[in-house]
Amino acid sequence: xxxxxxxxxxxxxxxxxxxxxxxxxxxxxxxxxxxxxxxxxxxxxxxxxxxxxxxxxxxxxxxxxxxxxxxxxxxxxxxxxxxxxxxxxxxxxxxxxxxxxxxxxxxxxxxxxxxxxxxxxxxxxxxxxxxxxxxxxxxxxxxxxxxxxxxxxxxxxxxxxxxxxxxxxxxxxxxxxxxxxxxxxxxxxxxxxxxxxxxxxxxxxxxxxxxxxxxxxxxxxxxxxxxxxxxxxxxxxxxxxxxxxxxxxxxxxxxxxxxxxxxxxxxxxxxxxxxxxxxxxxxxxxxxxxxxxxxxxxxxxxxxxxxxxxxxxxxxxxxxxxxxxxxxxxxxxxxxxxxxxxxxxxxxxxxxxxxxxxxxxxxxxxxxxxxxxxxxxxxxxxxxxxxxxxxxxxxxxxxxxxxxxxxxxxxxxxxxxxxxxxxxxxxxxxxxxxxxxxxxxxxxxxxxxxxxxxxxxxxxxxxxxxxxxxxxxxxxxxxxxxxxxxxxxxxxxxxxxxxxxxxxxxxxxxxxxxxxxxxxxxxxxxxxxxxxxxxxxxxxxxxxxxxxxxxxxxxxxxxxxxxxxxxxxxxxxxxxxxxxxxxxxxxxxxxxxxxxxxxxxxxxxxxxxxxxxxxxxxxxxxxxxxxxxxxxxxxxx
RNA sequence: GCCACCUUAGCUCAGUUGGCCAGAGCAGGGGUUUUGUAAACCUCAGGUCGUCAGUUCGAAUCUGACAGGUGGCUCCA
Numbered sequence: 001x002x003x004x005x006x007x008x009x010x011x012x013x014x015x016x017x018x019x020x021x022x023x024x025x026x027x028x029x030x031x032x033x034x035x036x037x038x039x040x041x042x043x044x045x046x047x048x049x050x051x052x053x054x055x056x057x058x059x060x061x062x063x064x065x066x067x068x069x070x071x072x073x074x075x076x077x078x079x080x081x082x083x084x085x086x087x088x089x090x091x092x093x094x095x096x097x098x099x100x101x102x103x104x105x106x107x108x109x110x111x112x113x114x115x116x117x118x119x120x121x122x123x124x125x126x127x128x129x130x131x132x133x134x135x136x137x138x139x140x141x142x143x144x145x146x147x148x149x150x151x152x153x154x155x156x157x158x159x160x161x162x163x164x165x166x167x168x169x170x171x172x173x174x175x176x177x178x179x180x181x182x183x184x185x186x187x188x189x190x191x192x193x194x195x196x197x198x199x200x201x202x203x204x205x206x207x208x209x210x211x212x213x214x215x216x217x218x219x220x221x222x223x224x225x226x227x228x229x230x231x232x233x234x235x236x237x238x239x240x241x242x243x244x245x246x247x248x249x250x251x252x253x254x255x256x257x258x259x260x261x262x263x264x265x266x267x268x269x270x271x272x273x274x275x276x277x278x279x280x281x282x283x284x285x286x287x288x289x290x291x292x293x294x295x296x297x298x299x300x301x302x303x304x305x306x307x308x309x310x311x312x313x314x315x316x317x318x319x320x321x322x323x324x325x326x327x328x329x330x331x332x333x334x335x336x337x338x339x340x341x342x343x344x345x346x347x348x349x350x351x352x353x354x355x356x357x358x359x360x361x362x363x364x365x366x367x368x369x370x371x372x373x374x375x376x377x378x379x380x381x382x383x384x385x386x387x388x389x390x391x392x393x394x395x396x397x398x399x400x401x402x403x404x405x406x407x408x409x410x411x412x413x414x415x416x417x418x419x420x421x422x423x424x425x426x427x428x429x430x431x432x433x434x435x436x437x438x439x440x441x442x443x444x445x446x447x448x449x450x451x452x453x454x455x456x457x458x459x460x461x462x463x464x465x466x467x468x469x470x471x472x473x474x475x476x477x478x479x480x481x482x483x484x485x486x487x488x489x490x491x492x493x494x495x496x497x498x499x500x501x502x503x504x505x506x507x508x509x510x511x512x513x514x515x516x517x518x519x520x521x522x523x524x525x526x527x528x529x530x531x532x533x534x535x536x537x538x539x540x541x542x543x544x545x546x547x548x549x550x551x552x553x554x555x556x557x558x559x560x561x562x563x564x565x566x567x568x569x570x571x572x573x574x575x576x577x578x579x580x581x582x583x584x585x586x587x588x589x590x591x592x593x594x595x596x597x598x599x600x601x602x603x604x605x606x607x608x609x610x611x612x613x614x615x616x617x618x619x620x621x622x623x624x625x626x627x628x629x630x631x632x633x634x635x636x637x
Numbered sequence: 638g639c640c641a642c643c644u645u646a647g648c649u650c651a652g653u654u655g656g657c658c659a660g661a662g663c664a665g666g667g668g669u670u671u672u673g674u675a676a677a678c679c680u681c682a683g684g685u686c687g688u689c690a691g692u693u694c695g696a697a698u699c700u701g702a703c704a705g706g707u708g709g710c711u712c713c714a
Contacts, residue, residue: 100709111642111708198709199640206711210639213709245648254687254705309714311638328714362638363705365712456714475713507714544671571671579675593673605674 005053019054020044020184032056033064033188034181043133043181059188059220069094071131071183072121072192072218073101078174079120080214084109089176090152090202090211096471097228098192098217102200104152109212114194117214121192128187129171133180141166144175152202153177191225192218238469240522241368247527247584249535250369258366258373260515268535268564270518274354277378277511280403284395286352286380291332293356294323303331303489312359329355330482330507333381334489337503342493347503348384348392354514355379369519370474376514382506383491389433392506393440393462393479400464400477400510401446406631407521408530413465413473414446417454424458425483433481433504434460458484469523476512476520481505527585528607531635532628539581540567540602543574543593550597554590554617561621565590582607587635590620606635 004011004022011026019035019042035042036055041063048054057064073092076099080087084105092101103109109117136144138157145153156177160166169178171186183189195215202208219225236242244250249266252259262270281288294316300306305327306313314325326332333351342349355377365371382392404412416437419430437460441448448462455461459481465473486492487502495501511517521533531537538558542551548569555567568577574591581589591603595614602620604612626637 108640196708197641200710201639204711206639210710212640215709252706257705305714312712312714330714359713362712364638364640364710366706371713458714480714541674543673546671573670573672573677574674575672576676577674582675589674591674595673603674609675611674 002048003051004048007056013048016047016049018045018047022048022054023056030056031059031188033059033067033183041181043131044184045133060224065218065220066094067181067183068189068220069099069216069218070178070180071186072189072216073099074131074169074171074174074176074178074182075121075125075186075189076101076117076194076214076216077176078124078171079117080109081174082120082124083113083117086149088152089150091156092176095215098195098215100213100215102202102211102213104209104211109197109214111197114197114214118192118194121194124172125186125189127172128185130185131169131171131182133182134168134170136166136168138162138166141168141177144168145177148175189218191220191222192216193225193229232470235469238523238526239368240370240468240519243522243527244369244519249522257363258361258371260369260372260374265535266518269521269529269533270514272533272535273511273514273517273521274376274378276406277354277403280399280510281352281380284350284399286350288352289333289336290353291329291336291355292326294325295332297322297324299331299489300324303485305331312361314358314360325358326355327357327359329353329357329377329379330381330485330505331489334486334491334505337381337383337486337491338489342383342503344385344493344495347493348382348388350380350382352378352380369515370468370472372513372515375516377509378511378514380508382508383486383493383503384506385495386429386432386504389481389504389506390436390440393437394443396479396506396508397440397444397446397462400479401444403510404464404466404477407533408524408631408633409466411467412446413467414441414448415451415454415463415465416441416448417451417456417461417463419460420453420455420457422457423455429483430460433483437462437479437481456480456482458482466520466524468520469526474516474520476517477510478508478512480507482507525633529585530631530633531587531624532631534585534587535564536566536586537563537624537628538565538588538590539577539586540565540590540592541574541577541581542567542569543591545569545571546594547592547597551592554592554602558617558621563621563624578605582609588620588624608635610636612636 002013004013006022007027011022013022023030023032032044034057035044036057037046037052057067059068077089077092080103086106088104090102090104092099138160141157142154145157167178167180169176169180169182193216195217198213200211200213202211217228219228244266247265248263249269250260250262253261297306306324309327313327316323316325336351337349356374357377358374361371361373384392418434441462461478461480463475464477465475467473482505486505491502492500493503521529540551540555542548551567551569555565558565568581570577578589585607587607589605591605596602601614601616603614604620606612623637627635
């Protein structure tokens with residue numbers, strides 16, 4: 001007889017029972033998807049053979065959902081093998097909100113095929129097939145998958161260490177290799193949808209053969225599935241490309257793929273962001289410089305960029321000279337540093353540039369403002385001594401957080417990337433600088449992750465990333481140490497011994513690319529930018545042509561006082577104009593009729609439809625000044 | 638660059654198995670209206686159906702190439 005602790009109860013079991021049977025015998029209202037026996041995750045079919053403590057995994061828990069999704073991937077495998085028997089299954093892991101399965105198929109699957117595959121999956125799930133786990137030897141596993149011609153599973157088995165347990169799961173004729181656990185039957189699977197299809201590569205290496213990846217989502221209840229699909233629809237409405245077009249901010253066209261045509265209001269936003277960063281640069285002793293757009297290829301050869309990144313560099317030739325359009329500003333900054341003799345007393349020297357760079361990125365990677373071929377970095381290079389690294393980094397981390405906070409971003413992903421296998425510089429400088437970065441991160445009290453071996457060949461780095469509306473992560477800020485380029489391009493300073501030595505260079509960008517940052521801003525606020533960022537603060541709307549002259553005069557007056565305002569005097573009904581400018585997300589609509597002209601006041605309405613009432617112009621200006629000054633996200637104080 | 642898909646008027650979209658002059662709403666022009674807080678009414682104009690080639694008596698519709706885009710993959714100094 002065993003003593004089993006489960007769901008805060010102690011149960012005595014007389015014979016070897018499965019977890020599933022124990023639950024069914026004792027709890028009529030609980031339907032778990034798996035269990036933990038003494039902390040170890042198992043299937044419900046696991047037989048209890050001793051005194052244990054059982055924790056049940058419910059479908060609505062994160063671990064429970066993962067099990068549902070994992071099983072769903074197997075049912076997908078079952079369906080696809082029935083429709084396309086020659087399909088070779090590769091790997092089918094769970095991901096956020098669902099799963100994917102990589103497959104290899106002679107005839108590729110198209111998105112049109114998904115609905116029939118999904119229909120078959122639903123049919124198979126309803127059959128209530130028992131899902132059975134079997135622990136097998138490596139040899140047995142190999143023979144099973146050899147018989148099924150699952151070449152990729154065989155390759156995976158070959159990589160499994162001999163001391164590791166191999167489990168295979170089968171339901172009806174489908175067999176897959178998996179750590180598990182899984183649902184006990186396919187019947188529990190009801191709320192899933194195949195979403196999309198994409199290419200992928202075996203082992204994630206583009207040199208390997210191309211596979212197809214089918215994405216699916218799976219949930220514990222109908223409502224959760226529906227809610228997820230609804231959330232995707234809502235996220236699409238925040239897409240900066242859609243909003244950018246609707247608000248007349250920018251456009252793209254095929255004559256210049258990956259490069260932005262900024263319109264008046266979008267360019268205003270761009271410059272508001274730029275001016276904000278400029279004021280920070282002035283406060284922190286940066287020298288703001290500007291360097292040429294094209295430079296002779298010999299310089300890029302010397303810096304090493306031409307050999308390493310020639311695919312991404314746009315070429316220009318003129319007369320007998322070969323030039324490269326700059327893909328980055330660092331070599332230019334070193335040329336400025338090299339003018340005149342520098343002493344250690346001069347360091348750190350900080351050069352900043354809103355550097356417009358061109359990179360011929362592969363066509364498939366372009367994405368709205370987020371990834372483009374011509375973009376503006378808020379770039380800077382700090383030339384310093386090794387001893388100054390830690391302080392400079394601390395200061396940078398602090399200011400990056402401070403600046404992001406002012407834009408309203410709190411959730412920032414921070415990663416430290418350390419020395420890669422191929423690198424320049426001695427171990428000592430890597431030790432010292434990785435240590436400096438870590439210390440600076442810890443001292444700054446931020447959560448960060450280690451990305452071992454992912455640093456640049458010339459030094460370790462810290463990256464700062466934010467998410468877009470569809471939770472895609474985009475890198476913005478970066479702090480990179482560089483032990484290589486200053487020496488390659490002959491940068492030196494005189495140290496206190498009188499020797500000429502190469503400085504350490506810190507590459508840093510706070511927003512990264514201004515274009516990308518504007519894209520992130522639009523998505524974060526779904527177009528409802530805080531007042532201080534709004535290209536237009538207010539539109540003045542007249543009720544009839546009687547007030548035309550007054551409106552024009554008013555627009556002039558408040559523009560002079562720093563309010564970004566325009567007027568709409570079209571011969572349209574007031575409600576028409578209200579609707580139009582509300583949809584254009586103009587923060588304030590100032591309505592002027594005969595009453596307002598007479599009292600010299602304005603009727604103020606916000607873009608969200610809130611009536612702030614009739615007020616004096618002075619009062620309105622003071623309100624806007626206050627809200628702009630404290631970077632408020634609301635439109636009244 | 639790779640895989641799948643998409644491309645019709647300024648925008649959002651219809652266009653049935655290839656078949657009379659390719660449609661709608663919004664936006665735009667012209668009128669009427671002088672309007673009080675999210676769409677006034679009438680009217681007019683707008684498209685070589687992404688480009689180029691092919692199949693066919695006939696192509697927006699079928700085929701191919703190319704371009705651009707979308708979702709991923711790879712990449713992201």
